[in-house]
Amino acid sequence: MLLEIRDLKVIFHTIRGMVRAVNGVDLMLNQGEIIGLVGETGSGKTVTGLSILRLLDQNAEIIDGKIIFDGRDLLKLPMNEMLKIRGKEISMIFQEPKAALNPVIPVGDQVAESFMVHERITKSEAKKRVIEMFNRVELPDPERIYKSYPHELSGGMAQRVVISMALALRPKLLIADEPTSALDVTIQAQIMDLFKELVRQFKTSVIYITHDMALAAEISDKIAVMYAGRIVEVAKTEEIFEEPLHPYTRGLLRSIPDVKRRMKTLFSMPGEIPSMLNPPPGCLFHPRCPDKMEICERKVPILKKVDEHEVACFLYG
Amino acid sequence: MHEVITLALMDYLKSEDFRITLYLVRKSPLTMLGMTLAISLILFAILAPYIAKQDPIEQDPSKRLLPPSPEHPFGTDQLGRDIFSRVIWGSRISLTIAVIVVAISFSTGTVLGIVAGYFGGKVDELLMRITDMFMAFPRLILAMAVAAALGPGIFNTVIAMAFVSWVYYARLSRASTLQVREEMFVEAARAIGASNLRILFKHILPVTISPVIVQATLDMGGAILTAAALGFLGLGVQPPTPEWGVMVSEGRRFITEQWWVSTFPGFAILLATLGFNLLGDGINDILNVRSRR
Amino acid sequence: MDLRTYVIRRFILMIFVLFGIVVITFVISHVIPADPIGAILGPQASPELVEKIRREWGFDKPLHEQFVDYIFKLMKGDLGKSIRTNNPVVEDLLYFFPATIELATSAMIVAIAIGIPLGIISAVKKDKWPDHISRIFALVGVSMPVFWLGLILLFVLYYKLGIFPGPGRLDPGIPEPPRITGLITIDSLISGNFKALLNSLWHLALPSFVLGYYASASITRITRTALLEVLNQDYIKTARSKGLAERVVLFRHALRNALIPTTTVIGMTYGSLLEGAVLTETIFAWPGLGRYSTGAFLSVDFLAVMGTTLLIALIYSLANLIVDILYAFLDPRIRYA
Numbered sequence: 001m002l003l004e005i006r007d008l009k010v011i012f013h014t015i016r017g018m019v020r021a022v023n024g025v026d027l028m029l030n031q032g033e034i035i036g037l038v039g040e041t042g043s044g045k046t047v048t049g050l051s052i053l054r055l056l057d058q059n060a061e062i063i064d065g066k067i068i069f070d071g072r073d074l075l076k077l078p079m080n081e082m083l084k085i086r087g088k089e090i091s092m093i094f095q096e097p098k099a100a101l102n103p104v105i106p107v108g109d110q111v112a113e114s115f116m117v118h119e120r121i122t123k124s125e126a127k128k129r130v131i132e133m134f135n136r137v138e139l140p141d142p143e144r145i146y147k148s149y150p151h152e153l154s155g156g157m158a159q160r161v162v163i164s165m166a167l168a169l170r171p172k173l174l175i176a177d178e179p180t181s182a183l184d185v186t187i188q189a190q191i192m193d194l195f196k197e198l199v200r201q202f203k204t205s206v207i208y209i210t211h212d213m214a215l216a217a218e219i220s221d222k223i224a225v226m227y228a229g230r231i232v233e234v235a236k237t238e239e240i241f242e243e244p245l246h247p248y249t250r251g252l253l254r255s256i257p258d259v260k261r262r263m264k265t266l267f268s269m270p271g272e273i274p275s276m277l278n279p280p281p282g283c284l285f286h287p288r289c290p291d292k293m294e295i296c297e298r299k300v301p302i303l304k305k306v307d308e309h310e311v312a313c314f315l316y317g
Numbered sequence: 318m319h320e321v322i323t324l325a326l327m328d329y330l331k332s333e334d335f336r337i338t339l340y341l342v343r344k345s346p347l348t349m350l351g352m353t354l355a356i357s358l359i360l361f362a363i364l365a366p367y368i369a370k371q372d373p374i375e376q377d378p379s380k381r382l383l384p385p386s387p388e389h390p391f392g393t394d395q396l397g398r399d400i401f402s403r404v405i406w407g408s409r410i411s412l413t414i415a416v417i418v419v420a421i422s423f424s425t426g427t428v429l430g431i432v433a434g435y436f437g438g439k440v441d442e443l444l445m446r447i448t449d450m451f452m453a454f455p456r457l458i459l460a461m462a463v464a465a466a467l468g469p470g471i472f473n474t475v476i477a478m479a480f481v482s483w484v485y486y487a488r489l490s491r492a493s494t495l496q497v498r499e500e501m502f503v504e505a506a507r508a509i510g511a512s513n514l515r516i517l518f519k520h521i522l523p524v525t526i527s528p529v530i531v532q533a534t535l536d537m538g539g540a541i542l543t544a545a546a547l548g549f550l551g552l553g554v555q556p557p558t559p560e561w562g563v564m565v566s567e568g569r570r571f572i573t574e575q576w577w578v579s580t581f582p583g584f585a586i587l588l589a590t591l592g593f594n595l596l597g598d599g600i601n602d603i604l605n606v607r608s609r610r
Numbered sequence: 611m612d613l614r615t616y617v618i619r620r621f622i623l624m625i626f627v628l629f630g631i632v633v634i635t636f637v638i639s640h641v642i643p644a645d646p647i648g649a650i651l652g653p654q655a656s657p658e659l660v661e662k663i664r665r666e667w668g669f670d671k672p673l674h675e676q677f678v679d680y681i682f683k684l685m686k687g688d689l690g691k692s693i694r695t696n697n698p699v700v701e702d703l704l705y706f707f708p709a710t711i712e713l714a715t716s717a718m719i720v721a722i723a724i725g726i727p728l729g730i731i732s733a734v735k736k737d738k739w740p741d742h743i744s745r746i747f748a749l750v751g752v753s754m755p756v757f758w759l760g761l762i763l764l765f766v767l768y769y770k771l772g773i774f775p776g777p778g779r780l781d782p783g784i785p786e787p788p789r790i791t792g793l794i795t796i797d798s799l800i801s802g803n804f805k806a807l808l809n810s811l812w813h814l815a816l817p818s819f820v821l822g823y824y825a826s827a828s829i830t831r832i833t834r835t836a837l838l839e840v841l842n843q844d845y846i847k848t849a850r851s852k853g854l855a856e857r858v859v860l861f862r863h864a865l866r867n868a869l870i871p872t873t874t875v876i877g878m879t880y881g882s883l884l885e886g887a888v889l890t891e892t893i894f895a896w897p898g899l900g901r902y903s904t905g906a907f908l909s910v911d912f913l914a915v916m917g918t919t920l921l922i923a924l925i926y927s928l929a930n931l932i933v934d935i936l937y938a939f940l941d942p943r944i945r946y947a
């Protein structure tokens with residue numbers, strides 16, 4: 001077991017009050033596994049990812065839970081230990097590649113920094129390794145790219161740089177937050193392929209955060225569906241698609257337009273995610289659930305094992 | 318007509334928007350302080366005749382340079398005048414100058430800026446060059462030059478200061494206008510045939526107003542300070558008018574023995590300016606927080 | 611466009627602006643109700659005498675002729691003669707302006723030394739006590755009448771406590787070093803006169819602080835705002851995710867970006883320093899441009915007014931130009947845009 005998140009709860013302090021962004025999340029990841037964390041905007045998936053590395057903003061607070069990585073609870077680690085893990089054992093990449101790079105420093109130096117922080121090597125040695133990485137991520141003319149600034153690169157090139165930066169030290173775990181969403185569709189496919197290949201080569205475990213179920217399916221072994229700050233279903237990718245158990249998952253899958261079937265109208269789930277400022281009682285999905293029962297309005301379902309799935313729904317007991 | 322306004326105002330006061338604004342104001346002690354200082358200043362100015370019973374201009378050589386006492390809380394100056402009343406009455410002078418200067422520069426500057434930003438082209442170029450030229454001078458220096466040219470006195474001081482300040486409003490409102498002009502809804506409005514004037518009022522003005530309001534509040538403080546500086550140098554308001562800057566200047570000779578003559582008026586300048594600066598800063602913060610939501 | 615083209619463009623623009631300045635200053639100082647000649651000669655002077663002097667100085671010619679005259683003389687470096695001091699204005703300016711440069715520059719150093727660290731502290735400890743205190747400190751600084759603060763500090767620190775020296779650039783007993791640059795500190799350093807150097811620095815301390823405090827406020831503010839903005843960016847998250855210590859993130863990544871807008875503000879601050887110098891020099895009996903120009907303004911000594919205003923505007927424009935160039939240098943996005 002590489003990573004185990006137990007009952008994570010994160011809140012945000014806003015002017016309007018306390019917002020529960022993550023409301024009790026349990027997640028498990030084995031070495032070498034790739035798990036897709038899927039959910040709408042506001043479901044708490046990004047916050048979950050950021051919590052692992054403790055990169056949350058000042059107005060966020062982790063109020064409960066454990067994040068156990070390699071046997072240690074990351075939430076209880078002193079900062080200097082945490083710094084050793086960041087970038088080396090666990091890395092993260094973000095959505096907007098150009099925004100993720102410092103605009104006034106040449107990108108090569110930024111990648112070199114990853115090496116120099118965690119290993120005792122000189123700048124020129126680091127530079128060599130950066131060029132190696134750049135070759136690995138199929139960047140043309142690595143020497144020129146090394147000296148370039150982020151705004152001089154295209155989105156795709158920038159994301160390759162970011163990927164090389166994240167994988168430079170062969171971390172055990174990579175958290176990828178919508179890494180292709182900001183790119184053009186054709187570039188998306190290229191980067192996705194590169195990503196899959198590198199992750200396979202380096203044997204990195206990945207938490208792939210996205211709102212796009214189909215994208216998650218491309219790369220993940222397992223998929224965890226998140227809604228309103230909680231995980232509602234976890235299963236192997238094929239199982240999620242063949243037999244989705246939770247009504248929300250079913251809704252998500254129905255929303256994917258199918259080229260093969262002729263559809264008159266696109267399906268979308270009625271309603272919207274509840275206000276996390278004052279969440280309604282009971283299961284947070286019940287206002288939108290087509291299979292709602294009386295108990296759903298009163299009690300919150302917890303994640304239970306049903307065959308090879310885990311579901312949080314009263315339909316299953 | 319005023320029923321419509323009253324209803325609109327009452328609606329706003331009940332709205333969540335207003336409650337949040339109020340909450341933000343209350344949450345920031347500095348803004349509260351600023352508001353208190355500014356309001357006190359305005360009250361002092363309005364109620365001067367009731368607070369300061371002693372005549373600020375009447376001289377009484379027998380009472381020269383008396384130290385602070387219950388009878389003369391701030392002491393007396395070299396001509397026997399009560400400094401406390403002079404300081405209170407001085408608030409009228411400073412506030413009047415500040416209000417008029419800001420009103421003039423705010424209105425002319427903003428209008429010119431919006432027009433230049435909206436219509437663009439040669440008009441805009443011209444305005445930019447003119448403002449460039451004005452902004453090449455440090456503000457006080459230019460105000461000094463104009464004040465010197467026009468001669469001393471309160472009226473000329475106001476003109477000199479307004480002459481120098483309008484450019485900053487013009488630049489600000491122009492920048493906002495340029496931003497808004499490109500927005501979709503302006504294109505849409507133009508597409509349905511709205512007249513330019515209508516677009517200007519309904520769409521552009523509301524957006525450009527907020528940075529300009531912040532600037533105006535801060536400028537009140539700046540105006541008080543500049544008027545005092547001009548008074549101090551002898552280029553602005555002239556004695557015997559109780560202007561704070563003039564008072565500080567007059568008290569310079571006596572600073573070693575009779576420190577109070579210069580100290581209290583100067584302190585008044587500080588507090589008045591500080592009040593408006595705090596207020597302006599506070600408004601700026603609030604507007605920023607709100608726009609981020 | 612690359613750096614060189616940018617610089618040349620800005621320079622040309624500056625020349626145009628300066629021309630506009632000449633026009634404005636000319637208009638202001640010549641279209642005035644006050645009559646300086648009459649004032650200087652005094653009420654006893656006969657109208658014929660006043661006329662004679664006016665003709666001598668060329669003030670009887672129509673305005674546009676005067677303007678053209680002025681431009682030609684300006685190109686030759688002749689700024690006319692001061693009615694008040696009877697010296698060529700250029701001479702007067704050359705004599706007085708180094709003192710102001712000395713004051714303004716040391717005040718700038720003080721302002722940066724106070725402003726940037728306070729801004730950083732404010733941003734890093736946002737909404738906590740250090741933030742509130744430095745914001746109040748900065749706000750008080752910008753609301754403070756410079757002339758009053760100088761007066762009070764002189765009174766307390768010089769007159770009452772004797773920690774700092776009195777007005778003037780040097781103690782009366784100490785002779786001035788040979789005039790090479792006009793900046794007493796530099797001149798004493800060059801001529802090896804350490805006594806004068808130390809004394810002049812000591813004299814410089816109080817006025818620089820008073821002036822610098824006023825200017826530091828806007829620097830504190832922009833540093834805080836810029837840094838807060840930067841700290842919210844994704845690349846800061848990335849830097850942290852690489853395992854960089856917070857201090858490294860701050861200095862190596864955040865500040866590099868935050869200092870860019872700060873530099874622009876520093877340029878603008880130089881303008882307020884020049885303004886403040888005018889006021890400070892009066893209090894500290896500093897024989898600089900401020901004192902000279904105040905005298906000129908009060909007696910409406912046209913040519914001196916024009917000369918001084920032109921010089922100040924020139925210095926200010928140069929400062930802004932330098933800052934703009936520095937900005938282009940610091941921000942690669944501008945260079946290659």
